Every structure is written in structure tokens, then in C-alpha cells.
Amino acid sequence: MLVLAVRSLPVRRLPFHREVSAMLIAQVIVNWLLLGSLYAAVALGFSLVWGIMNIVNLAHGAFILVGAYTAYWAFTQLHIDPFLGLPLTMLLLFCLGWVVQYVAINRVIRAPFLVTFLLTFGLDLLIADVVQLLFTSDRRSINTAYSGFGLTLGTLHIPFDRLLAALIAVLLTAALSLFLQRTRTGNAILATGMDRDAARLMGIRIDRIYALTFGLGAALAGAAGAMLVELYPFDPSQGGVFTLRAFVIVVLGGLGTPWGALAGGLVFGLAETVVPLLPGIGPGYDDAIAFALMVLVLIFRPRGILGKAFYA
């Protein structure tokens, strides 16, 4: 209708452009929110493990990978929808994370951070390689019955699967926050994060709390992986990319609370969505901008946007 009006009245071209750019801006905002929340899911487990255990888990990307391939396997072999199968994926990843922490990382938890850095890097190599052996290095994607469908408001398009993923990401953030604040176990995790030795004196089994925390971190990574494989084609080389992004997101948002991951995810999503649209820059600079942003945040506000001392 609008197009017709413009054709008949060439003088009114300006409002037409304004209309289009308004819709474009709305679409950019929607894309940003959807992507940003998804990134929050990517970083949530990473942020938890870092905040509580002071471990930068370089195997985070490998857990995302395992989650993605579990969802892929369940979908192609057992015909389980990736979103419905999410609890199962998370349970499997929880067990994997629990075992990794109990068997390996707990042994060097008091060593300086370089050691855990290297250990998780080794685990990342190992897990990613096993995934590649099992599933080959081909790109995989999931096509559900509702892939490609979405809500359409005028020119505004919101894909169902992305919307669902964003909602689940926000739900997971809220659930983690509530779990940490409202339950006894959650409080024990927080207490361990604040002061390991004091927590032990209060009767908390540190090794179990660490295994639980790492398991939760892996489960959240698995959830992110299951949602990612539903949205984007996936291959085993991508684990490292997501570890790096989780890094940046957590730094941007700050270590304080699960909501820091959401804030960081939104900032990172903003950089990735908006920067390529700026005149004179074009696509491809998004990661460079994100890393530059991260370095600036580190120097001028090392605690991140929502950062506090610990999970509280």
C-alpha cells in the first residue's frame, strides 16, 4: 500500500525511506535481543565456573560441542526435538562435567590459574577430538518442522526457534539466579565461591560443591549447544570460537551474578548486530570490535557492567 502511494507521489519519497528505516531499526533491535540472549546462554555456565571456582574453563566450548552433537544425535536417531530434549542433554552434560571435575580438576584446584588453564585446554582438545572421531568434521544442522517459520508483523520477522531459544536463555539465567539465592545447595555454592576455607569449616564438602558447580556449568553449556545446533550449522571446529566468546561476554558483563552473563551477552550481541551496519565499516569487523570493547572494559571497568566481587 505504501509502495503504491510512493509510486503515485514521487515527491513523498522521504517518508517512505523513513518508514523503511524505522522497520529496519525494529528488526535490528529484535535480532539484537534474540542474539544477545542466546549469547547469554553461551556464557552462563562459563561465568558460574569462573565466579565460584576461579577457573577459566577452556573446555567450555567442548561442552557446547557435546551438547550440540547430543541434540543432533537425539534428533536424527531418536527423533527427539532439540528443545524438548533439552533436559536430557543437560542431564548428560551435568554427569560429564561432574566426572571431569571430580576426577581431574579437583586435583589441581589449589595450583595457580595457569595449571587449570592448561588442564582445561588439554581436556578441550581431548573432548573436541573425540566428538570429531564420532561425528566426523562435516557440518551438521537440524531442520525441524517449524524451522524457518516465525511471527511476521509487517516487515518484521521473528523466527520461532530463535524466539524460543532466547526465552529459554533468559529462563535459565533466572533459574540459576533463583537456585543460587533461594536453595540451601545454591547458598553452599555461593559460600564456597566467597571463601573456600570458611565454607569448609561450616561443614560444606568442597569437592562435591565444586563437582556440582562444574556439572551445572557443563549442563548450561550443553543447553546452549543444543539451541545453537538448532539455529546454525555446526561442526567440531567451532568449540574454541564459543569459548572465546564466552570469555568476552563474561568480561563485558562482569562476574558478579548470572545476570552479568545476560548483560554481557546483550552488549556482545549489540556489537555483532549493529557494527556491521555502520557506514564505512561493513561486515567482518564484529569480532575485532568485540575484542577491542573487551580490552577497553578491562582497562576502565575491570569488574564489567554488572560485576560484583562474587556471586551474590
Next chain:
Amino acid sequence: MFGSWHKPSTSSTATAEPGAEQRPAQPKSGTRWPWSLLTGLIILALAALIPLSGDAATLHTWTLILMFAALAQSWNFLGGFTGYASFGNVFFFGVGAYSTGLLILAGRPFWLGVLAGAVAAGLLAFLLGLPVLRLRGHYFAIATLGIAEATRELVAIRNLGGSGGEVELPLPALSDTAFYFLFWLLALACFLLTAYLARSKPGYALIAIRESEETAEAMGIPTYWYKIGAFVLSAVPTALAGGLYAYWSTGFDPPTVFDVGISVEMVLLTVLGGAGTLLGPLVSAILFELLSFQFQISGSTFHNSLLGLTIAIVTIFIPQGLVGLVQEFFRPLAPGMSRRQLLVEGVRRVRRVIAANGV
């Protein structure tokens, strides 16, 4: 945080004791410094015999081993001695490679490119160090990682040297043996520099910063400038290695010379060998790279799994590094102990070290 990495005795020397003057503060490698120096020089002298084998594959492998030995040793200046773990030192490798590549493409001799790369890397380390060395621990690691990653992307997008940042160089005028000895010289220079740092005032200042930055500052060490100096010191040999690698490989692209894997390898080799020790990075570069090449040759499908498993096992069981373990094992015991008692005591100590890092 870094205090627990080394024997507590080194940090306790900072406190004023009556007998402190008779017992000067020494780094971990200090007690056996002459022996470490001699062992290292013998290893390097033996490495100089490799080209005699005449086997091109062996020469190739050992060229890379010496390159990684130089990289790990230069990482050790900042990461091992000063305790600032950079995860983006590959940035300087890339700077060296691109300076050399671009100057060769512009028709200049290669040595000019390598030197220009070293100067550029030194300047960049100084300028970047000004803001970045105010950060500590994880945050310093991540900031340096971010710089390297962002540069890799920028070089690729700006099409530096060619489409996508791919640089194609003419075949080098030097023989493979000449390249081998250039890398050998670099590794030797890094080793001698490490030996100097382990036994000199600037080196002690860096170790003091690692053990306690506040104490070092209070003792009158200008910690900030020492840290920047160590950063420059670790950047220059890295850039030299990058420049040599660029000319040797005759072609490279941003994912190769800005590969995070190279940064991680520098950290890995130093920590496996023993951070802040004289021999550690050199020995582990040789052992680990040989092992890595063996995995690559024997079965490429399991290469990364075996590498990952090795890293995991080594970090779990000897988190203080090979040199630290050997020193702990051979630390002087009470006189009059039999060899058997000595062995039992050594094993007990090693087990205690392993157990000390757990929950």
C-alpha cells in the same frame, strides 16, 4: 596467587631476618644455576649437530623445535619470571612475520624485515604494555588474547599483503641449514638471556614482582617499568622468530601466524618445563615437540586426543613442571642416608607436592 607456584621459601626471603644478608634471595633455579647453564649449553651444542644427519625431515622438525624453544623461553621472561601470563604473545610473532613479509614484497632484503619486525614489536609491546600491564591474573591473560585475536581479524579484513592477508613470498636465498642455525642462534640467545635474568639484579626484580608486587614496590622497585621492560624483552625474540618463520615458510596467512595455538604452546611448554626456571622451557620444548611430532606421524586421527590427554595427565600429576619435580626429587637430604632411603624420601616428597594442589 603466584606465590603458591613456587617454593614458599622464596617468598619468605622478602621478610627481614637477622641472617638475611648472608643468605641472598635466589630464584628456584639459582641453587643449581651453573649446572643448569652447563646442561642447557650441552643440549644446544648437541642440537647444533642435527644438520649433520642430512635428513630433510629431521632438520625440519628440529627447526620447529628450536623455534618453539625460543618462543617458550621468551614467554618465560614475562610469564615465568614476572608472573604475568600472556595468552596473546603470538601477536608479536605475527607482527614479526608481517613486517618481514611486507618488506620482502617491497623488494627489501629479508634481514631488514626481520629487524624492522623486532623494532616494531618492541615499540608495540611498550605502547600496549602501558594500559594492559595494569591488569593482573586472568584479566591480563584475556586482554592479551583479545589483542592477538582482534589483530588477526583486522589483518585478514584489511587484506594486508594479499587477499585475506595471505602473503606469498619468493623462495628464500638461504639454505634450510642456514635457517636452522638462525633459529639455533635465537634459541641460544634466549637461553643466555634467561641465564642472565636468573642471576642478575633486573631478574631478581622481576621475580620479586611475581612473588609480591606490593612488597616489590615497597622495596623501591619501579614495578610498572620493570613489567613493561619484561614485556618488551619477551616481544622482541618472538618477533624475530616470526620474521624468520615467515621467510622460511615462504607463505603464510593470518590464521597461521596469529594462531592462538602458538600462544597456548608457549605457555604450555614453559609451564610443563617449569615456569621461571632456566632449563624448563628448553627441555620441555624438545621433549614435548618431539612427542607431538611422533603423534602426528603415527596416527593423525588421534593426534589431538593424545596431545590433550598428555597435557591433562602432566598438569594433574606435575603441576609445578618437570624441572621443579626433578629438583624436589634431588633436593639435598640429611647426610648418611642410604640410596634406598633417598629414593623413598624423594618419592614421598613428589607425592606430597602432587597432593598439595588438590581440594
